[in-house]
Amino acid sequence: MDFLAALAILLVTAKSIEWLFERVEIHPIIAHVLTGIFLGPFVLGVIEPTEELGVLAEFGLIMMMLYMGLTSNFSAIAQNTKKAVVVAALGVAFSFALGFLTVEVAGKGTTAAIFIGVTLGNTAIEVTSGVLVKERVRREVSSILMGAAFADDIMAVYLIGIITALAGGGLDAASFGILTVKIFAFIAATLLVSEYIFKRARWFYSIVRNLNVFFTFTLILTFTLAIIAQWAGLNQIIGAYLAGLTISRLRERKDPLVVTRIKLNELINDLQVVLTEFFIPLFFIYVGLMFNPPLADISLILIAALYLAAVMGKLIGCGLGARLFGLNWRDSITIGIGMGGRGSLELAILTFGLSAGLIDQVLFASVIAVSMLTALTTPVFFKGYLKRVKA
Numbered sequence: 001m002d003f004l005a006a007l008a009i010l011l012v013t014a015k016s017i018e019w020l021f022e023r024v025e026i027h028p029i030i031a032h033v034l035t036g037i038f039l040g041p042f043v044l045g046v047i048e049p050t051e052e053l054g055v056l057a058e059f060g061l062i063m064m065m066l067y068m069g070l071t072s073n074f075s076a077i078a079q080n081t082k083k084a085v086v087v088a089a090l091g092v093a094f095s096f097a098l099g100f101l102t103v104e105v106a107g108k109g110t111t112a113a114i115f116i117g118v119t120l121g122n123t124a125i126e127v128t129s130g131v132l133v134k135e136r137v138r139r140e141v142s143s144i145l146m147g148a149a150f151a152d153d154i155m156a157v158y159l160i161g162i163i164t165a166l167a168g169g170g171l172d173a174a175s176f177g178i179l180t181v182k183i184f185a186f187i188a189a190t191l192l193v194s195e196y197i198f199k200r201a202r203w204f205y206s207i208v209r210n211l212n213v214f215f216t217f218t219l220i221l222t223f224t225l226a227i228i229a230q231w232a233g234l235n236q237i238i239g240a241y242l243a244g245l246t247i248s249r250l251r252e253r254k255d256p257l258v259v260t261r262i263k264l265n266e267l268i269n270d271l272q273v274v275l276t277e278f279f280i281p282l283f284f285i286y287v288g289l290m291f292n293p294p295l296a297d298i299s300l301i302l303i304a305a306l307y308l309a310a311v312m313g314k315l316i317g318c319g320l321g322a323r324l325f326g327l328n329w330r331d332s333i334t335i336g337i338g339m340g341g342r343g344s345l346e347l348a349i350l351t352f353g354l355s356a357g358l359i360d361q362v363l364f365a366s367v368i369a370v371s372m373l374t375a376l377t378t379p380v381f382f383k384g385y386l387k388r389v390k391a
Helices: 005-022 028-039 051-070 081-105 110-120 125-134 141-167 173-198 205-209 213-233 236-252 259-290 300-322 328-338 344-355 361-390
Strands: none
Touching: 005 028, 005 259, 028 236, 028 259, 028 344, 028 361, 051 213, 051 259, 051 344, 081 110, 081 141, 081 300, 110 141, 110 300, 110 344, 110 361, 141 173, 141 236, 141 300, 141 328, 141 344, 173 213, 173 236, 173 361, 205 213, 205 259, 213 236, 213 259, 236 259, 236 300, 300 328, 300 361, 328 361, 344 361
């Protein structure tokens, strides 16, 4: 099929399903992935995952990571730093352990088990923020949830770097240590620049005031950091995410006229239309197009086990983390449930793992199913638990 025709069919179908799903409050990511699965090789076979679509999807992924960084609130973690970091770390640790054991028991190999454990360790900040917008919870609980989701993203950035090195031929103790230093040095240097330029430098004010210049600067910074990250042996999406995160620190800038915040919001709004309506859907559609496991090899038991590992890992880990700081069981369970959603970053990691040969199509398909299930069920569980508590 002609490239432009395929592109048009994919986008129209995806947006149509998305509009239908909006009525029942189903996350748009699910509509986009299902479009690729339905029109791709797995079901109808109308459209193949071509190289051209792959290039657009890769660009969409970089833009998605930029957008995730821009919409992250760096100061959110500062409100309950220790609590947020511990909650996030224990959630990642328990999810990794349960995911690793599940895949290892399934006989998929240690490398695949490590990869899936890392993938399940992340929380989708868009799902967490979504449930908080719709449900009223105590300010301390919402602060810990958002802070932990943010800390989770930083940990995911580190783990993506480890996965990238793993795909390059394994890790020994020395190279692991060098890689860890490189990752943290890159993150620290980027955040240090953000502190003294985006948050404090007066000359940067002239760039922010002109929205066209600000937009161009944002794109240049995004691709520059993506290239530097790749040169450092990391994944390019790390650079894109950090570009958005550093620019988001304009919110912390002391500006009596609030011009910087206004311009940042205008930038995000302008980007949102292009990204959410075109580039980001294309990435998730492409994930669906890549979904093509042998039907006979799909194991509902494996999907169910991975789903339980994903949900229980966050519920136990994050819940215990909150309990360690004196929160009652009700609030601790609320945090554990709220951290259970998976989404965009997991799918980004999955596509990398599949293309690098770290996982097979069966595991790829299984974790896609798990991600969509958690995105569906987390808001339902969160709302149901809060109603039960109030009753």
